Amino acid sequence: MQMTTIIQMSKQTVNTSKLENPHSVLQPKISLLFYHFSDLKFLPIVSPLHKLYLKMSNEAMDVPKTGFSFDLCRRNEMLTKKGLKSPGYLKTGTTIVGLIFENGVILGADTRATEGPIVADKNCEKIHYMAPNIYCCGAGTAADTEAVTDNISSQLKLHRYHTGRESRVVTALTLLKSHLFRYQGHVSAALVLGGVDVTGPHLHTIYPHGSTDTLPFATMGSGSLAAMAIFESEYREGLTRDEGVNLVTKAICSGIFNDLGSGSNVDVCVIEKGKKEYLRNHLTPNPRTYISSKGYTFSKKTEVLLTKITPLKELVDVVPVGGDAMEE
Amino acid sequence: MDRDATADVNAPHSMGTTIIGVTYNGGVILGADSRTSTGLYVANRASDKITQLTDNVYICRSGSAADSQIVSDYVRYFLHQHTIQLGQPATVKVAANLVRLLSYNNKNMLQTGIIVGGWDKYEGGKIYGIPLGGTILEQPFAIGGSGSSYLYGFFDQAWKEGMTKDEAEQLVVKAVSLAIARDGASGGVVRTVTINSEGVTRNFYPGDQLPLWHEEVEAHNSLLDILNASSPEPMST
Numbered sequence: 001m002q003m004t005t006i007i008q009m010s011k012q013t014v015n016t017s018k019l020e021n022p023h024s025v026l027q028p029k030i031s032l033l034f035y036h037f038s039d040l041k042f043l044p045i046v047s048p049l050h051k052l053y054l055k056m057s058n059e060a061m062d063v064p065k066t067g068f069s070f071d072l073c074r075r076n077e078m079l080t081k082k083g084l085k086s087p088g089y090l091k092t093g094t095t096i097v098g099l100i101f102e103n104g105v106i107l108g109a110d111t112r113a114t115e116g117p118i119v120a121d122k123n124c125e126k127i128h129y130m131a132p133n134i135y136c137c138g139a140g141t142a143a144d145t146e147a148v149t150d151n152i153s154s155q156l157k158l159h160r161y162h163t164g165r166e167s168r169v170v171t172a173l174t175l176l177k178s179h180l181f182r183y184q185g186h187v188s189a190a191l192v193l194g195g196v197d198v199t200g201p202h203l204h205t206i207y208p209h210g211s212t213d214t215l216p217f218a219t220m221g222s223g224s225l226a227a228m229a230i231f232e233s234e235y236r237e238g239l240t241r242d243e244g245v246n247l248v249t250k251a252i253c254s255g256i257f258n259d260l261g262s263g264s265n266v267d268v269c270v271i272e273k274g275k276k277e278y279l280r281n282h283l284t285p286n287p288r289t290y291i292s293s294k295g296y297t298f299s300k301k302t303e304v305l306l307t308k309i310t311p312l313k314e315l316v317d318v319v320p321v322g323g324d325a326m327e328e
Numbered sequence: 329m330d331r332d333a334t335a336d337v338n339a340p341h342s343m344g345t346t347i348i349g350v351t352y353n354g355g356v357i358l359g360a361d362s363r364t365s366t367g368l369y370v371a372n373r374a375s376d377k378i379t380q381l382t383d384n385v386y387i388c389r390s391g392s393a394a395d396s397q398i399v400s401d402y403v404r405y406f407l408h409q410h411t412i413q414l415g416q417p418a419t420v421k422v423a424a425n426l427v428r429l430l431s432y433n434n435k436n437m438l439q440t441g442i443i444v445g446g447w448d449k450y451e452g453g454k455i456y457g458i459p460l461g462g463t464i465l466e467q468p469f470a471i472g473g474s475g476s477s478y479l480y481g482f483f484d485q486a487w488k489e490g491m492t493k494d495e496a497e498q499l500v501v502k503a504v505s506l507a508i509a510r511d512g513a514s515g516g517v518v519r520t521v522t523i524n525s526e527g528v529t530r531n532f533y534p535g536d537q538l539p540l541w542h543e544e545v546e547a548h549n550s551l552l553d554i555l556n557a558s559s560p561e562p563m564s565t
Contacts, residue, residue, distance in 0.1 A: 210394035211364075211397055213364065224369075
């Protein structure tokens with residue numbers, strides 16, 4: 001038990017997610033000591049050639065438990081039953097789309113991040129950099145999409161150094177899908193991955209449980225149905241760049257205006273062979289129009305009776321006795 | 329916040345599915361529909377559920393999309409190693425057994441039903457069915473997925489030993505289209521893969537080319553086209 005408390009405390013200080021107040025009290029504790037999750041407990045697939053008779057059920061093992069421990073989740077459930085309001089987490093309600101046009105891939109996303117019913121960020125970036133030629137839109141829990149794309153982006157960079165070649169989209173795909181499958185859907189990241197590599201343009205969707213699809217056009221997030229309606233009626237093969245950007249913008253706008261979880265502006269990213277354009281806030285259909293030019297004035301409610309300024313007094317006089325002055 | 333009323337797009341990606349594998353004299357034919365659903369929403373209406381393991385062995389996947397993709401990736405990897413060590417193409421039996429070992433040993437974690445089909449020079453065309461618990465059963469034909477419930481009777485009546493390639497292909501397409509007609513979780517197009525001594529052939533039957541069954545209506549383009557037509561046409565039922 002003691003070890004668990006220590007890890008819990010250190011998790012609080014390390015937590016640098018978008019949340020103002022680290023809600024680590026109600027987050028599952030991750031065993032920070034063991035980075036590689038044992039094949040036995042959480043990565044369920046074992047090599048049949050070598051471990052034919054391995055029992056999967058819980059055995060008393062000498063090896064310490066690795067992987068996720070959900071003990072605190074039971075405590076959290078108990079607390080919620082007793083009436084403690086669980087803090088919301090930052091989700092990207094989201095509409096994210098991608099499509100393949102004649103020369104490459106276009107990705108699009110809205111820019112609203114929600115925390116329950118409140119808009120936490122009116123202009124967040126949902127199109128994440130993976131490699132110079134690969135970008136990834138993320139829907140789901142903001143921390144999860146951010147963390148998983150950053151992690152795989154680092155792995156891709158190391159891979160580039162190792163191989164001396166441009167990264168391929170299928171590499172990013174396999175790294176992401178293995179990571180998400182290992183966490184059995186608890187990493188709530190639904191991604192649209194797109195890029196152009198030596199083998200051509202590619203577009204994939206990746207679901208939180210680790211399954212992937214390869215498609216010519218794709219939508220994800222709460223606004224995916226609205227955006228898919230636009231794509232299904234108007235997508236065709238061999239779109240030009242401008243047609244593609246317009247279609248993506250239209251699909252995202254459809255999500256922004258018809259889905260409560262999506263809103264604010266449209267981000268677009270065009271990736272072609274050898275070049276990319278990240279059009280941040282390509283369209284801003286929701287400007288803040290009613291700004292008072294005079295600014296806000298708040299009438300004084302409390303009357304000032306007396307103003308007195310007292311400089312702080314030194315309680316201790318430092319008298320150098322002799323000897324060497326302190327270093328530093 | 330209650331936007332899950334229409335669809336829970338974060339539900340596990342599952343393949344409602346109809347998958348079929350039949351042997352004919354000379355090889356095997358694998359067939360599948362193409363619908364992948366998350367909850368009530370069709371996430372991919374043109375997915376490919378027939379995955380390649382080696383040049384001569386293919387599998388049909390059903391159940392959880394993630395689980396079946398991971399299993400097929402692992403088995404492809406193991407088979408590749410096995411082929412290198414063996415020095416010859418792997419047999420269908422080995423492929424099926426590798427799938428079975430993964431499915432059985434991880435039965436608590438996995439939810440996937442698989443049909444393994446292929447051709448090798450020792451046994452010819454073979455079909456192995458590996459349903460949920462990890463049983464392995466060699467059969468002259470196998471059906472799986474949610475749509476297979478509607479095909480048991482059909483196959484009992486229509487299946488014959490020693491069909492030709494075209495007969496078998498027609499049977500598979502007819503069966504998948506019947507299942508699509510009755511099963512909500514199956515739909516889209518019909519994909520078939522034929523494996524024999526000469527190699528592998530992929531075929532594709534778009535939804536509007538499939539035969540129509542009881543009370544089914546012909547596919548037609550959007551009714552909005554009527555607005556562009558000169559005179560209004562009566563709507564079909």
